[in-house]
Amino acid sequence: MGLLSQGSPLSWEETQRHADHVRRHGILQFLHIYHAVKDRHKDVLKWGDEVEYMLVSFDHEKKKAQLVLSGEELLETLQEKGERTNPNHPTLWRPEYGSYMIEGTPGQPYGGTMSEFNTVEDNMRKRRKEATSLLGENQALCTITSFPRLGCPGFTLPEFKPNPVEGGASKSLFFPDEAINKHPRFSTLTRNIRHRRGEKVVINVPTPHLPKDHPGPAQVTFQACSISEARYLYDQLATICPIVMALSAASPFYRGYVSDIDCRWGVISASVDDRTREERGLEPLKNNHYRISKSRYDSIDSYLSECGEKYNDIDLTKDKEIYEQLLQEGLDHLLAQHVAHLFIRDPLTLFEEKIHLDDANESDHFENIQSTNWQTMRFKPPPPNSDIGWRVEFRPMEVQLTDFENSAYVVFVVLLTRVILSYKLDFLIPLSKVDENMKVAQKRDAVLQELFYFRKDICKGGNAVVDGCGKAAGRAEPAAEEYALMTIDTIINGKEGVFPGLIPVLNSYLESMEVDVDTRCSILNYLKLIKKRASGELMTVAKWMREFIAKHPDYKQDSVITDQMNYSLLLKCNQIANESCECPELLGPAFRKVRYSGSKTDSST
Incomplete structure (x- = not known):
């Protein structure tokens, strides 16, 4: 969740008048942080996960599942019983965009020891149990990426009708404002995206019939030992984003229809696309400064480390004045252009009480821009005057049905960062190829049906990859033979000679x-799930959902998901999550524990 300031939200016109002020002081705030901690080393390697939960009500008589608009009340109770009572409470709870959603994280970050991997699932179980204990009768806490009938008539409890004409924040044809979290940031964000864009957002989801409109996972944040290590991890993990997104695909349904995509990334990207017609290249530049190639919710546009420099083959739009200012302040050009690129965006929300700040001790203006650039990876400077280090956030994972699955994907990515750092691995390919991978990853059954660009020799750089990157290794321009198209099975499980x-x-x-x-x-068990999802021996959540709907007795092969079908699917998802039924095609026959003997890793994994 991004910056959540309290106060009186300004209108878009008022916010726009202060946009240059926010950008100017946001850069000053970043520079204060950068100069204070740029040379800090030996921070402890820490990490944590964030999981989004949806509140679902089941009407067993009418065979109907609805989203419960009580997230704010549930959140208040959880925080009061938890962190406000005990600062060391094992779980933390935060608001999310929907008033039917909450976000849960571990109370304290995990550390660098291997034993921490064995506590992740237990903590996720605590979160689920803690929140579920406060729900009403026939209500459930579901970890689903996309509610299949979100936007359909009567999808909320209580039921509200959208108001696309008069007042309101979204003016959506399908999504009532009552389903937006009541914190002023969220409705202001929604309203200002529309006002800045000059028209309502358009979200086209391909289906066998008509395009459908839809309003807007699991994430992992790592604290690195230094700024250089954070930049290196940012680059290496950026290439992994589309691979993990395809592996975790879990959202094939939108507004009551079966779609031709398995991931929600592009849907959310369109839902927060505030670019004007000029910025999208539909009209000549007159009132705006830039052509902007992507939504503010999209893949990254530049690598940050020296070893990534030669692979930066995407035209980068940046604020030239900010770029020159950062260079004069001693930043290298890669970090300077990264920040100057983020700051081509306007602030989307601003609170009256937060206009004039102490730039040496506050960072709200920087975070205003930073936290509304929702990219696949986020590079996060430390908060001012804190003991938190330089961090990176891995953002493309889709949330899974069970705590076991969510733990498996989290452990896989965190363990991969350990190996990247220990073996000095190099996954870098031209960034344009990563963008192509992102588009492919969202396709139906991409994990089995599509090919992805990936680096062939990930050990070629040796120690120079981290210690000196491209400069020390004397690298030339990237060559096409450095990478090849591979299946995800090959990338994850390997293929001899490839x-x-x-x-x-x-x-x-x-x-x-x-x-x-x-x-x-535990680790072997998690890796076995990833291995089998990559090979196709186990289904992704998206594929399992598709097959469930396809086999439903009410399904008429018309791509329509009725209330009763939605109810059956969500009920089954909840039973699987609570382990009251087995699902071997999704989880395997015995996913709870792996028998281990001997001192070596089980070769079957």
Whole structure:
């Protein structure tokens, strides 16, 4: 969740008048932070996850599932019983965009020891149990990426009708304002996106019939040991984003229809696209300064480390004055252009009480721009005057049905960062190819049906990749033979003579580590899920949902998901999440524990 300031929200016209003030002081705030901590090293490697939950009500008599608009009340109770009573409470709860949503995180970040991997699922279970205990009768806490009938008549409880004409924040044909979180940031954000754009957003989702409109996962944040390590991780993980997104695909349905996509990334990207017609290239530039190629919710546009520089093959739009200012302040051009690119955007929300700030000790103006650039990766400077280090956020994962699955994807990505740093791995390819991968990753059953560009020799750079990057290694321009099109099965599990596979590399790392038996069993179990999802032995959530609907007795092969079909699907999802029924095609026959014997990693994983 982004910056949540309290106060009196300004209208778009008022916010626009202060846009240059926010940008100017946002840069000053960033520079204060940068100069204070740019040379800080040896921060402890920490990490944490964020999971979004939806509140669902089941009417068993009418066979109907609805989203419950009580997120704010539930959140208040959870915070009062939790962190406000005990600062060391094991879980933290935060608001999300929908008033039917809440976000849960661990109360304290995880550390660098291997044993931490064995606590992730337990913490997620605590979150689910804690929030579920406060729900009403026939209500459930569901980890679903997209509610299949969101935007259909009567999808909320209580029911509200959209108001596309008079007043309101969204003026949506399908989504009532009452379903937006009551915190003023969210409705102001929605209203100002529309006002800035000059028209309502348009979200076209391909289906076998008509395009459908739809308003807007699991994330992992890492604290690196230094700014250079954070920049290196940012780049390396950016290439992994589309791979993990396809592996975690979990959202094939929109506004009551079966779609031809499996991920919601492009849907959300369109829902917050505030670019004007001029910025989208539909009209000549007159009132705006830039042509902007992407929504503010999209893939990254530049690598940050020196080793990534030669792979920056995307034209980068940036604020030239800010760029020159940052260079004069001693920033290298890669970091300067990254920040100057973020700051081509306007602030979308501004509170009257937050206009004039102490730039040396506050960062709200910087975060105003930073937190509304929702990219696949986010590079996060420390907050002012804190002991928090330089961080990166991995953002493309789709939330899964069970705590086991969510833990598996989190552990996979976190373990991969350990291996990247330990083995000095190099996943870099031209950024334009990563963009192509992002488009492919959202297609139906991309995990099995599509090919992805990936680097062939991930060990070629050796220690120079981190220690000196391209400059020390004396690298030339990127060559096409450095990367190839591969299946996700090849990328994850390897193929002899083509690519070693990420799972085998992780196994090699595990064999070299001192790991207690229980932790090793848990990790192997998680990696087995990832391995089998990549090979197709187990379905992605998206594919499982498609097959469930296709086999439903009420389905008429017309792409329509009725209330009763939605009810049956959500009820089954909740049963799987609470382990009251098995789902071997999704989770395998015995996913709870892996038997482990001997001192080496189980070769079957």
